[in-house]
Every structure is written in C-alpha cells, then in structure tokens.
Amino acid sequence: MKRIALMLIGLLLLSTAPVVKSISVPEYAGLSLIELGLKDSVVFGNYEIKFADVDPYWTKAALDIYENGVKKATAVLGLGDSYYYPSSTNTLLKLTLKWARSDKKTILVAIESPLVKIALDEKLNEGEAYALPSGFPSIKIKLVDAYDTSAKFTVYLPYTTITKTVNENDGFGITYQLTDDVSYYPYVFVVLKSSVNNEYATVDIYVPKYAATTLKIKRATTEETTTTETTLEPTELVYNDILYVGEILTINYNSTVYKLRLNSIGYYSSLSLFNENNTPLETFRVKEGGSYTSKKAPIRIEIPPNSVDLVYNRTYIKIYAPSGAEVLPIVREAKIKVDLSTNVKEMLLNGEELIVFVNVENQGRGKAFDVNVIAPLPNNFELKSGIGTWSLKTLDAFTKMPVLVYTLKPTQVGKYDLGKVKVEYYNEAGQKKVVTSNEVRGIVVYSIPEISLSAEAFNGTWSTYVTTQEKSVKLRFKISAGKGNPEFEFIKNATLELILPDSIDGETTIKLGDIKAGEEKIVEGQYVILKQAVSIIGAKLKYQDPLGNWHEKYFGNLLIVNSIPPKVIVEEKVQKVYPKPEELPDYIKKTLDSLNNPTPLAQAIENVTVNYLPKKLDYKTPLIVILLILVVALGAATVNYKNKYEIVKSKLERRKKRPGGLPKKEEEEQEVKTPEVEKEEVL
Known part of the structure; x- marks a missing residue:
C-alpha cells in the first residue's frame, strides 16, 4: 500500500510540474x-x-x-x-x-561544419542589433519588437533582409547564399531564451565552426585559370606598424590590388589574402618572430618578436613587397579622455595650496598629434607653480601623457568651482579635435577670524584692576571675533581655560562653542577669595579651525584682583536706664496716658502683675457646688419614693374584702403593721 501511495504522489507531482520545452539546435x-x-x-x-x-x-x-x-x-x-x-x-x-x-x-x-555558440545570453534592447564579429560577413540581427513570450527580429544580410518572429525557447536559422546553386544553412541560428514586453530579449547565437562564404566548382573537362606565381622578390618594406584583428591592409602593386586581413593573434597569428573582388586567395599563419612569403602575391609578411599584444588584440607587422608597391594607410580615430582632480576640496586661506592633477589618456586605436592642454584658473586663485609638459607631439593609442600638476593659492574665502580642462589635438586624418574634462565643484576656502579676549572684575564698577575686602569677586570675560564672512570665517568647539593663582578659587574651564566672524560672547562667574594677595589672572583659549585642526592662544595679565583684610566694625553698647520700683506705677500711668489706645499695654501689664497679687475669697464656687449636690439628692429621693409608692399601690389592689365575719388574724396583723412601715419609709 505504501508503494502505491508513493507512486500516486509521484504521478501527481509529475502532472503538476511545469513542462520545460527543450531547445532544438541543429548540430x-x-x-x-x-x-x-x-x-x-x-x-x-x-x-x-x-x-x-x-x-x-x-x-x-x-x-x-x-x-x-x-x-x-x-x-x-x-x-x-x-x-x-x-x-x-x-x-x-x-x-x-x-x-x-x-x-x-x-x-x-x-x-x-559543426554549429558553435558565439553569443550566450546576449541581451538586446528593442531597436538594438547584434553584429557578427570581424571575419564573418556583414550580418546583423536586430530586435524589432519584444513581446511577453515571443520576439520579432530582422536579419540584415549583405544581399537581402529577412524578418522572423520566434517564441521563447525556440529558434530560427538563416540561409547564406554562396552561389546561385549552393547555399549554407543555417549560417546563423538564433535561439530566443526570454522576452520582456516592450523592453528586451535574451538570445543565444550560433554560427558554423568553418564559416567560409566562398565556393567554387572546378570541372575536370574545363580549362582552369591558375594564378601565375610571381618571380619578383618582395624586398622593400612597405608597412611597419600596428595592425588590429579584423583590420584590412590594401596593397597596390603594378595596377593589382591585394587585401591582407588579420584574422587572429597569438603565438601563431592568422592572416588571409584577398584580391580586389574580395575573393580569398589564401589563408596562412605566421609565427611570432617568423615570416611568410605568399604563393599567390609578391608579398612577404613578418611579425617581429614580442610584438603580439593580447590586451588590445593587435600586433606589430612588417610587410615587404617589390619596389613600387604601396600600402594605403588605415585611418584610425583617437579617443582622448581628460580627468581633472585636486588634492583637497576644503582648505584654509594662507594655509596649504591647492594641487591640481590633469590626466590625459588616448583610449582609441588612432594616434593624436600636436596635443595641447589648456588648464583652468578660477577666480580668486593665483598660479604658484606648474610641473609637467602642457603639449605633446604625438600621443599613441592606449597611452597616457605624464600627469600634469600645478598649484593654486587662494586669495579670498568662499566657495569655488574649478572649470574644465580643454585638450586640442589633430587626428590621423588631420582634423582638429577638442575635448574637455570634468569639473571639480565645491572647493571651499575657509579662514580663522582675528580672536581677542578681555576681562574685568566687579567692585561696584567693572575694571581690569580692583581692590576688594569681600570674600568673593565677580569676573567677566569677553571673547570677540574680527569682522569677516561668518559663513567661511569662524572657529568651533572653543573652550576658555582660566589661569588662576592659589589665592582665588572657582570654575576654570568655560565652554564657548562656535564663534563666527563679527560675533562676541560674554561669560561671567563668581569666584572665592581665599587669602590676601595681589592676584594676576590669565587665560588660554583652545579651539578648532573650520577644518578641525586644534589651536591654542594664550592671554596673560588679563586683570588684577587686590584682596585686603576686611574692616573691623566696633559696635558701641548703649546702657539702658530703667525706673526704680517706686517710680514704676507713675511711669506706667504716664505711659498709658500718652497712648492713643492704652488697652493692649494695660492688658499686658495686668497679665504680668496678676501672679504677684494676693488671692481673693471666692464664695460663688462653694455655693454652686452645694446647690448641685441638693439637686442630685432630691432627684434620687423622688425616684425612691415613686418606686415605693408603686409597690404599696399594687399590694392594696390585691387585697379583697370578705363577705362577712371578722378578718383573719394574719390580715389584721398585716393591716396593723402596714401603716408603720409606710410611716418609717416616709420618715
């Protein structure tokens, strides 16, 4: 059962897996x-x-x-x-x-011939074309339109144009017609790997390993025209220069035109010889340091030792031909690039100088002649020195001029731009060309404003010299920056460090922050005087310039504080005279009479004298106490009599009269006794 379940799961996964179409490329x-x-x-x-x-x-x-x-x-x-x-x-x-x-x-x-891939995952944007490398016919594959899952291409052949539309993961081949009867298929095979709508397509491109485009049928029954081998010796050097892969030299001799193409380079370099109709005559290889004499033309080709340059795909080559032969020069275009740079982009006025570097390079295959460099000089800068050559007779392909260096000194603060360097030269065709470099923007020149410091002490008035008898003194410091451009002239992270003698104590480090040109800052503080002395106070100002470099500036003898002992103040004691005891009553009476409201004073005097007066008999208090006792006793008696009354009343109500006869003895006795009890209770 487990096997069946696994098989079903596997079939389900296979059924849901995306189908990848394999690309069929002819072998x-x-x-x-x-x-x-x-x-x-x-x-x-x-x-x-x-x-x-x-x-x-x-x-x-x-x-x-x-x-x-x-x-x-x-x-x-x-x-x-x-x-x-x-x-x-x-x-x-x-x-x-x-x-x-x-x-x-x-x-x-x-x-x-086997198909080989010459382009892998080549990305073509809409409207862009891919051209076959040198050595192949002039064939271009252009992406006309890119769709979501397909693309439209136009293939340009030397003799016709073909348009094809192909789906992703599919391809198409192009036939190249060699003769009226013989064609080569597929001479180009294009595979569409992916396509993005209205943007680009990715393709692989295949060509035959042997991609010759010339074909001829030789019949045994027809008379063949053979090329007569020349007996002239190629002894005259007609070309001694660089030749790039794919370039063709044209050699004229005795009204006959030969074309020599460099196919590839290496230890053995491949070359092909054609006639004026571009019909191949022969293809051969020349060893580096060796030579080859053609069998089809009066030409000898030599490649000197150590001449092959694989980096730039070129080699030096010498061509010998009979006297009178000439080689048409290949006109190549120079590509001059100029780069401008400086050592710094922020600097101080009257500080370091601005060093400017100019790099000139020829990145093209052609030579540049009479190269002339014109360097910029910005406003508010003066030229101090120049090093290097500002002109060059010839600048070869893929070479650089020596670095041109010159120095500039700023004369004013501000923000400046270093303009473009201009290079003038002539190309191999004798045409004058002008190219320019980049600009260096945002070169900032700063300066430090003139800094001054003054100090004062307070002793009723502010002064640089004070005499004080106090235990403390107030000090004030004023830091000023001279006039200038506050955007470019300033100091930052300034700190004032006071130099105090041992006779004065207080805060010695004062943070000031940034101070711009034309700005002043005032700071104050209270300082303790420890002893008598003539105290000289100085200071040291520490700060950073706009570039972050630290500086110190010393200020001595800013102010003097002369501290002397305080004055001794003697208070004169006043002897108070009080009236005699016998004079007090009269004194008090006179005093009370002189007051508008004597009551408060009289009350105060009474509160003092009351403790010294004899105690008077107080009859009211005992009488009140007696009355309270009598009231309580009468209340208690009233309650007692009421209770007894209720008892007697209840007994009398229980007594009943008999219907005749004499009362019992017990009742008589009881009756006789009752009045006595009541009497006693009443008493």
Missing part, C-alpha cells in the same frame, strides 16, 4: 548537395575536396582533401558513410557520400 550547418564528376572538385574557402577515384561498381568513392593547396587526407566512403576532418573529436568539416550513379558517372557529396 551541423551544411551546404546544398554538390554533384561531382570524376576528377571534379569543390573549393570551399581554404579547402578543396576532389573526387579522386571510384570502385568499378560505384559503391565507394575516394575524396582527397586539400588545405591551402596542400593535400591533407583522403576519405574513402561508401554510400551513407561520413568522414570527419581533421578528426571526429575536433571536427571542422564533415563529408558524407549521399549518392553515386554509375550511369551518369557522378556522386552527390554533403559538406557540413
């Missing part, structure tokens, strides 16, 4: 089938394939393979067999015997 590009009779041959670029022999039954054919006129191999093929040249692991050409007819005495041969 080979091939020529149209070529029909050859016995001894006929096909010349394809530098290679010639010749139908050399056949068996009696026309089931096998022998094909000879020549490279640049030299026989390299023989392929014996049966029908449907293939031969890989030079090997199956490094195939350049694949030959296949497709068909043989004994009645016509001809065979059909397929010639193919």
